[in-house]
Amino acid sequence: MEGAVEPFKARRTYLVLRDRIANGAIAAGSRLPGEPDLAAEHSVSRVTIRRALDQLAQEGLVERRPGVGTFVLGPGLIAPTVVDFSDVFTHLKEMGRRTEVRLLAFGYVVPPAAIAEALGLAPGDRSQRAVRVRQMAGAPFSYLTTHVPERVGLTYSEAEMATLPLLSLLERSGVKVARARQSIGATLAGPEAAQALQLEIGAPLLSLTRLVEDEEGRPVEHLHALYRPDRFAFEMQLQRTGADGARRWSPLPPQAAAHTEENAAPRKAKNRKAST
Amino acid sequence: MEGAVEPFKARRTYLVLRDRIANGAIAAGSRLPGEPDLAAEHSVSRVTIRRALDQLAQEGLVERRPGVGTFVLGPGLIAPTVVDFSDVFTHLKEMGRRTEVRLLAFGYVVPPAAIAEALGLAPGDRSQRAVRVRQMAGAPFSYLTTHVPERVGLTYSEAEMATLPLLSLLERSGVKVARARQSIGATLAGPEAAQALQLEIGAPLLSLTRLVEDEEGRPVEHLHALYRPDRFAFEMQLQRTGADGARRWSPLPPQAAAHTEENAAPRKAKNRKAST
DNA sequence: CACTATTTGTCCGTATGTATG
DNA sequence: TCATACATACGGACAAATAGT
Numbered sequence: 001m002e003g004a005v006e007p008f009k010a011r012r013t014y015l016v017l018r019d020r021i022a023n024g025a026i027a028a029g030s031r032l033p034g035e036p037d038l039a040a041e042h043s044v045s046r047v048t049i050r051r052a053l054d055q056l057a058q059e060g061l062v063e064r065r066p067g068v069g070t071f072v073l074g075p076g077l078i079a080p081t082v083v084d085f086s087d088v089f090t091h092l093k094e095m096g097r098r099t100e101v102r103l104l105a106f107g108y109v110v111p112p113a114a115i116a117e118a119l120g121l122a123p124g125d126r127s128q129r130a131v132r133v134r135q136m137a138g139a140p141f142s143y144l145t146t147h148v149p150e151r152v153g154l155t156y157s158e159a160e161m162a163t164l165p166l167l168s169l170l171e172r173s174g175v176k177v178a179r180a181r182q183s184i185g186a187t188l189a190g191p192e193a194a195q196a197l198q199l200e201i202g203a204p205l206l207s208l209t210r211l212v213e214d215e216e217g218r219p220v221e222h223l224h225a226l227y228r229p230d231r232f233a234f235e236m237q238l239q240r241t242g243a244d245g246a247r248r249w250s251p252l253p254p255q256a257a258a259h260t261e262e263n264a265a266p267r268k269a270k271n272r273k274a275s276t
Numbered sequence: 277m278e279g280a281v282e283p284f285k286a287r288r289t290y291l292v293l294r295d296r297i298a299n300g301a302i303a304a305g306s307r308l309p310g311e312p313d314l315a316a317e318h319s320v321s322r323v324t325i326r327r328a329l330d331q332l333a334q335e336g337l338v339e340r341r342p343g344v345g346t347f348v349l350g351p352g353l354i355a356p357t358v359v360d361f362s363d364v365f366t367h368l369k370e371m372g373r374r375t376e377v378r379l380l381a382f383g384y385v386v387p388p389a390a391i392a393e394a395l396g397l398a399p400g401d402r403s404q405r406a407v408r409v410r411q412m413a414g415a416p417f418s419y420l421t422t423h424v425p426e427r428v429g430l431t432y433s434e435a436e437m438a439t440l441p442l443l444s445l446l447e448r449s450g451v452k453v454a455r456a457r458q459s460i461g462a463t464l465a466g467p468e469a470a471q472a473l474q475l476e477i478g479a480p481l482l483s484l485t486r487l488v489e490d491e492e493g494r495p496v497e498h499l500h501a502l503y504r505p506d507r508f509a510f511e512m513q514l515q516r517t518g519a520d521g522a523r524r525w526s527p528l529p530p531q532a533a534a535h536t537e538e539n540a541a542p543r544k545a546k547n548r549k550a551s552t
Numbered sequence: 553c554a555c556t557a558t559t560t561g562t563c564c565g566t567a568t569g570t571a572t573g
Numbered sequence: 574t575c576a577t578a579c580a581t582a583c584g585g586a587c588a589a590a591t592a593g594t
Contacts, residue, residue, distance in 0.1 A: 009571065012477050016466045024390025045572050114300025114351070180514040186462040186480040186505040190295045191288070201288050204462040204480045207505075224299070229462040229483075238456040283569060283581060310559060321583045326561085342560045343590035 013042050014052040021061055021072055022230075028074030032062065035070075095165070098136065103162040104196065105131040108150060111222075115147050118211055119219045127222075128153030130161055133196045141231035143193045147222040166221060167212075175220050182210035184234065193226050204229055289318050290328040297337050297348055304350030308338065311346075371441070374412065379438040380472065381407040387423050387498075394487050395425055395495045403498075404429025406437055409472045417507035419469045423498040442497060443488075451496050458486035460510065469502050480505055 020026045032038065032053075039049045053070055056062045063071045111119070111127045119127060127147040134142040146166055155173035170177060189203045197205075206227040214220050227233075296302045308314065308329075315325045329346055332338045339347045387395070387403045395403060403423040410418040422442055431449035446453060465479045473481075482503040490496050503509075 008478070012467070015464050015478060019463060019466050022463075025388045027389040047573090048571060051571095112300040113303045178516050182512060182514065184460060184482070184510040186482045186503075187295070187298070188291055188480050190292050202284075202291060202478070204464050206460070206462045206482075227462075234460040236458060238458070240454050285582065312559090323584085324582060327581090329560095340560070341591085343558075343592080345559065 009042075009044050010048050010051040010055075013044055013049060014055045016042070017052060017056060018059075018061065021056075021074075026072050028072050030072050032070040032072065095134070099134050100136070100138075101162060102133045102135065102140075103130065103158070104133060105129070106158045106161060108153070111147050115222050118222050119147060119149055121149060126150045130166075132161075136231075139231060140197050141228045143196045143226040145224045148220065152220055166223075170212075170220055176215040177212060177220065178215040179217075180210055180212045182208060184208050187226070189226070197226070197228050199228065206232065206234070285320050286324045286327040286331075289320055289325060290331050292318070293328060293332060294337065297332070298351050300351060302348050304348050306348050308346040308348065371410070375410050376412070376414075377438060378409045378411065378416075379406065379434070380409060381405070382434045382437060384426060384429070391423050391498050394498050395423060397425065402426045406442075408437075412507075415507060416473050417504045419472050419502040421500045424496065428496055442499075446488075446496060452491040453488060453496065454491040455493075456486055456488045458484060460484050463502070465502070473502070473504050475504065482508065482510070 017026075017032075021028075026032070033041070035046050035049050035053070038044075038053075039046045042049065053062065053064065057064050057070075061073060063073055065071065107129060108126045109129045110116075110124060111121070111129065113123075115127070116123065116125065121127065127149055130144075130146050130148075132144045132146075133140045134144065148166075148170075152170065152173065152175060156169045160169060167177060185207045187205050187207050189197065189199050189201055189205050191201055193199075193205065194201045194203065197203075199205075206229050208223070208225040208227070210221075210223040210225070211219055212221040212223070293302075293308075297304075302308070309317070311322050311325050311329070314320075314329075315322045318325065329338065329340065333340050333346075337349060339349055341347065383405060384402045385405045386392075386400060387397070387405065389399075391403070392399065392401065397403065403425055406420075406422050406424075408420045408422075409416050410420065424442075424446075428446065428449065428451060432445045436445055443453060461483045463481050463483050465473065465475050465477055465481050467477055469475075469481065470477045470479065473479075475481075482505050484499070484501040484503070486497075486499040486501070487495055488497040488499070
């Protein structure tokens, strides 16, 4: 009548430690407390702590030296690709050049109600649906689902979809892209996204929903994107403009997309601007 | 020698259904297939399907009517508080007025290495650390951890911290807030954040890290924020500016923070601008 | 007003994974 | 490593609620 088992403790402990390492709360290079201490701190048995540490070691976040201790190797792989909100189009073109795309699905379907409404389609109208995965050096980081009204989608081919950024295709087709409205949130990975992004189900993901309109306010593209937060993040720089009365901040063109494969620590603005 | 038990099936199934509802793939108001059908579809026993549906029902996403079926109530509650990136300061003041704050922790500490470096502190220097929870109508939606260099932090009191936005306090203390650099990502809830935000451990969270600097480029505030994605999202409106050569997009002042408690469907730009 | 088919709700026994000491 | 306690998942059986005939 004693052992009240509470499952998921190994996973829970793993998540906490992983987060502390990612945040830098546990400095890179430092030695973790001993297993008994960690066990006490997290109210967990030593076996459970070991499972958590094993998982961290397997992912290369810590190194276990028998008889010595467990050492943090660093937030290491956390090298988010930067996104520049003040120059989205240029950014997208760069992305197109520096990353590879895999086209997972392509076809014309009757979209779910919410998307149909967003695109301004009548019930039963079809849209072109494409599912793509973007990867960089073979490592996938985004899972993209796009819906385009059928009349617009028919102006380019499936093969082009697999290589060129969608915005470029739309422009080439004569669509005057004018506005976009987007919302950023977070979710857990479902089975499809998890497989495509090489993650476990239940892993955290950044989610982006964007609705693009042309000059006349007609929706031309609905995008639902899921990003691996360890490989992609949204970064932006804000600057106070105007006098005290206005108190406005406006985004500043930050440095271009940088793929620092080593450190996410705020680097002192290199201001490497590539566009006009 | 038969039942190869695969754990976490209930959670997996729950995630799939939850995602389909959120995406609108299962229309709001519609009736789900019967439990045996769902069980077959997901290769899961009926008991497991029930657990998944129970969880959905508990979160108010579906309604279970005995003898009739299970009905989707809709993506319903996904009513994110809007954030306006082009006028952050005004937005923050509004937040201060419309939301309540709980101060969970307050004190002077030696910050973790990463934060110390970001703030430009020498090793051993202390900072003022505050942990706050923002809630709206009693429902918590953000978990904020701020670090301020000691010299700056001493210019206001703990009581003021519990009521006023930090940026206001800094300004009042004579700090010329000029720039900020922020990064948006996603994580899973650890024990502290989970408790504060009334979530289960492992729930998905939006994360924001912001470093605020004054006119001379000295860091004055380091913010680490965690948001419940079902109650808070970042929204922004982008507009194409300039001719084809430049191809620049710039954020547009969108409508002020709206707490639409019903629908997240893109409403046709009301353009209710409050500031200059 | 029964009668029936369908659906959710409850319970059991068993096999296996998870956490503990 | 091992024995023990608990949790998860399974298949099956039966009860209760509902809607239609």
